[in-house]
Amino acid sequence: MKIRLLACVTTILLTGTAWAQVCPPPGCTLVCQQGGLLGYECGGSGQPHFVISDGVQIDQLTEVSGVNASFSVAGLTVHTTIGNTTFAPFTIGTSETRVRFTTSLGGECVQIKNLSGFVNPSPIIVDMRALDVLRTGAFFCREPARDLVCFPVKGQVGPPFPTNLGCTPDRVEFACGRVPS
DSSP states (O other), rough: HHHHHHOOOOHHHHHHHGGGOOOTTOOOHHHHHOOEEEEEEEESSSOSSSEEEEEEEEEEEEEEEEOBOOOOOOOOOOEEEETTEEOOOOEEEEOOOOOOOEESOOOOOEEEEEEEEOOOSSSSEEEEEEEOSSSOOEEEOOSSSOOOEEEEEEESSOOOOOOSSSSSEEEEEEEEEOOOO
């Protein structure tokens, strides 16, 4: 079992985003069967532009402009897990004062920058997709029941998509993790 797991992890690390929809390869169920929150870009010109889903709950993100944020997360040290990866703790240096998105769960999202101590864990595995994490464009959402940190991703971002998202997705745009309060 240890050798099969090691072979699977090695395969994932060596091939990264190059392997198409072949996850899980034979014997790779422990590494690839990780859940997570994925953010999907919705097709068309209407709202919402994005939805975040864990496969059960859907959170619609609506782009807004000219709205001041009701919070700042500058200086916050973030501990999170996304998919199969626990991120090393990092500190948010800058939290925008303007809201980037409002959420259907009653929250606001602000763009974050200058992530001190951020170690890019790419590739990560979320819902059987190999994804590379991008720092630029990261954002933080504060909702009544949870806080999330989301990163743009590239890699296995194409179909198949869930059918219950409330919009027609074009691609996976973000991978998100809950942030304990």
